[in-house]
Amino acid sequence: MGPRGRRLVASLGTVVFLIFYVWAVIAIGDHLPNSPWIDMAFFAVAGIAWGVPLFPLFKWAEGGKPKD
Template identity: 55%
Template structure:
């Protein structure tokens, strides 16, 4: 697959993944108890955690 096509596929996949990730984070947040420290931990994990599953996809898209 040409590099340009791989990058396009990766871009579309990232957009769909982020839509799913945000939907999941909002759904899980609604189930948690209402406390500021729980929000702090949850949004820290959710805000940083989205990048970890995308690392293999981005490496694949950047291959020669």
Template identity: 45%
Template sequence: MTDEKKPGLSLPMRRGIACAGIMVFLFFYVWVVASLGQLIRGGPITALIFYALAGTLWGLPLIPLIAWSERYQWKKKK
């Protein structure tokens, strides 16, 4: 019995999966933000604050996905 680990996903594969995940997330995120933006009552300042927050906070849920996509173990040369 050897203690060899099965090879995981390669770096390009992880990046491709992460890219697809980001695109799907952004599609739904923009759809939800635009839908909620239509419901805002309170004037242009309220809308500005809402869209400013929505436009800057979209990246927070993606941090774990991006971290996963870059967590790759390079093969050591023997």
């Protein structure tokens, strides 16, 4: 698969993943105790953690480029 095809697959995969990730974060956030500090900590971590599972997908999508 060429670079354009890998990027297309990665883009679609990212959109699908983020739809389910946002749904899951909101569902979990509804079950937390009613405290602004807990909400702030949970959503801060959730707002950063979405990228971790996507790093391998991004690396794969750019796999055809030579290293500088």
